[in-house]
Amino acid sequence: MLRLFIIAFLCYLGYVVASKYLKAKDKELPKGNSSSDIVDELVEDPICHKYIPKRNAFSMKIDGYSYYFCSMECAEMFKKKLEEEGKKS
Numbered sequence: 001m002l003r004l005f006i007i008a009f010l011c012y013l014g015y016v017v018a019s020k021y022l023k024a025k026d027k028e029l030p031k032g033n034s035s036s037d038i039v040d041e042l043v044e045d046p047i048c049h050k051y052i053p054k055r056n057a058f059s060m061k062i063d064g065y066s067y068y069f070c071s072m073e074c075a076e077m078f079k080k081k082l083e084e085e086g087k088k089s
Contacts, residue, residue, distance in 0.1 A: 043068040047077050 040053040050070045057068035058075050062082065069075040 045070045045074050047074040047081075
């Protein structure tokens with residue numbers, strides 16, 4: 001009977017040690033490595049007003065400000081629009 005209690009106690013002790021070891025391993029893993037955790041910022045195209053992921057957007061920097069576009073056509077239209085406004089001023 002005493003052997004049964006000793007074996008049960010050792011099993012319980014092994015379970016506690018193993019669970020603490022596994023929890024410590026989980027804390028060591030860096031967060032955000034899962035592909036489902038990746039979040040991309042959405043930016044608005046100033047011409048067609050579509051929202052697109054920043055990593056897929058075409059970008060143009062004018063006067064220190066970055067503009068993002070869904071396509072090169074929108075980027076060219078924006079550039080022409082700025083040139084026309086510059087000529088009017």
